[in-house]
Amino acid sequence: MVEGLPKTEKVFYQDQYRREVEAVVLAANGRYVVLDRTVFYPQGGGQLGDRGKLVGDQEEEVVDTQEVKGVVVHVLERDTVLRVGQKVRASIDWERRYRLMRHHTGTHVVLAAAKRVLGEHVWQAGAEKTPEKGRLDITHYKTPTEEEVREIEELANFAVIDRRPVRSITMTRTEAESKFGVNIYEGGVPMTRDIRLLEIQDWDVEACGGTHVLNTGEIGSIKVVNVERIQDGVVRLEFVAGDQVSRYASSLEGTMKHIAELIGASEAQLVGRLRRRLEEERRTEDLLRKYREAYEEALVRGVSWTTVDGFRISILDELFDDELSKRVMRRLTERERTVAVQVGKERVQIATSRDVKVEPLIKKLVEVGGKGGGKGTMGIVSIRMEKEAVLKLLSEALRGSS
Ligand SMILES: [Zn+2]
Structure with a gap:
């Protein structure tokens, strides 16, 4: 739909703070509208396209803005009722755009800070600016240390509170390259004759x-919220700027409150209380391990065996501790021709020494209504049965097997 249309007058370059403009519709088709001039910034350079509204006969919602061959296309939520030649008032969602501007400018500030801290080899490998946060991918051989990140953050915030003027300059590529070098091309080399440079005074120049x-x-403040190595030689820095910093702080505060509530301590006591809890837990675990070992010994030593045709079988009450249960069953069946059984309210667990097959024993319980199975040396059958009855039944099975 952009064929034959003149390039859109980009009012957002004349005044980046302009929130609305009167314009004339040059094309309107389905959800797409082209105006002669606009304040809507089209997606590009990692910055999302603007949202807002076009007001003609009625108010229409712009959900995205794109650029095709110099023509800015407003993408509407629904099909437009606008007609070519009609006058409209185009206004952007300023709150969202201002967040984008702060995160965008913040990206330049953070990149230059990263170069100063990590070295001149740092290059922008990618960037994305949303109203919620800024994302900057830089070339660096390893994940920056906590200190390096703090240093980047401090330096960036220094450039913020130092109130450095930010200026856009348009010049030819040749002129720009001879003046600032090829380091200005952070987001790839543009193919146009003229390029737009962004200069943060005494800080950074980039196309x-x-x-x-x-x-x-105006950025207010910068907080790095995430640092990760996303591929070999590329590190991702995510940060929040402006009012998003206090939002981020609020969300951290919320998490802290929640943790404090769970632990039953005030936030000030949190670390001390948590440390004590962990110490207690370690002591409890240690104690539990000792009790387990003592109980295991007592169980294994105190077990009574019934001998059936050269087999030994022992019947125990079901152990509520799985870890202990496993160890006891293993130990009781270490010797040849042994069977150890745990009888619970609703199930029977059988372990056998390696030379005794468990299947015939399970089969016997299944024949009287049990459900379950097993193979090798372990089996479980769901059944309600008294210990004496289980012993009698399994003894019969053992007698039959020898
Ligand atoms: Zn920029």
Whole structure:
């Protein structure tokens, strides 16, 4: 639909703070509208396209903005009722855009800070700016240490509170390259004759076509919230800026409160209380291990065996502790021709020494209504049965097997 249309007048470059503009519809087709001029920034350079509304005969919602061959296309939520030649008022969702501008300018600030801390080899491998956060992928051979990240953050915040003027300059590529070198191409080399440079005074110069704040002070504050190595030689830095910093702090605060509540301590006591809890837990675990060992010994030594045709069989009450149960059953069946059985309210567990097959024993219980199975040396059958009855039944099975 952009064929034959003139390039859109980009009012957002004349004034990045302009929130609305009167314009004339040049094309309107389905959900797409092209105007002669606009304040809507089209997605590009890692910055999301603007949202907002077009007001003609009625109000229409713009959900995205894209650019095709210099023509800015407003993408609406529904099919438009606008007609070519009609006048409209185009206004952007300013709150969202301002967040984008702060995160976008913040990306330049963080990148330059990362270069100062990590070294000149740091290069922008990718970036994305959303209203919620900024994401910057940089070339670096290893994950930055906590100290390096803190240093980047501090340096970036220094550039913010130092209120550095931010300026866009348009010049030819040749002129720009001779003045600033090829380091200006962070987001790839543009194919146009003229390029737009973003200069943060005494801080950084980069080629960039996005929308920025006019002074770093507007960023408010920068907090790095995530650092991860996403591939060999590429590190991702995610940060929040402006009012998102206090949102981030609130969400951390919420998590802290929740933890404090669960532990039953005030936030101030949290670390001390948690440390004590962990110590207690370690002591309890140690104690539990000792009790288990003592109980295991007592069980194994105190077990009574019934001898049936050269087999030995012992019947125990079901053990409620799985770990203990496994160890006891293993130990009781270490000797040849032994069978150890646990009888619970609703099931019978059987373990045998390696030379005794468990299947015939299970079969015997299944014949009287049990459900279950097993193979090798372990089996479980769901059945309600008294210990004496189980012993009698399994003794019969053993007698038959020898
Ligand atoms: Zn930029």
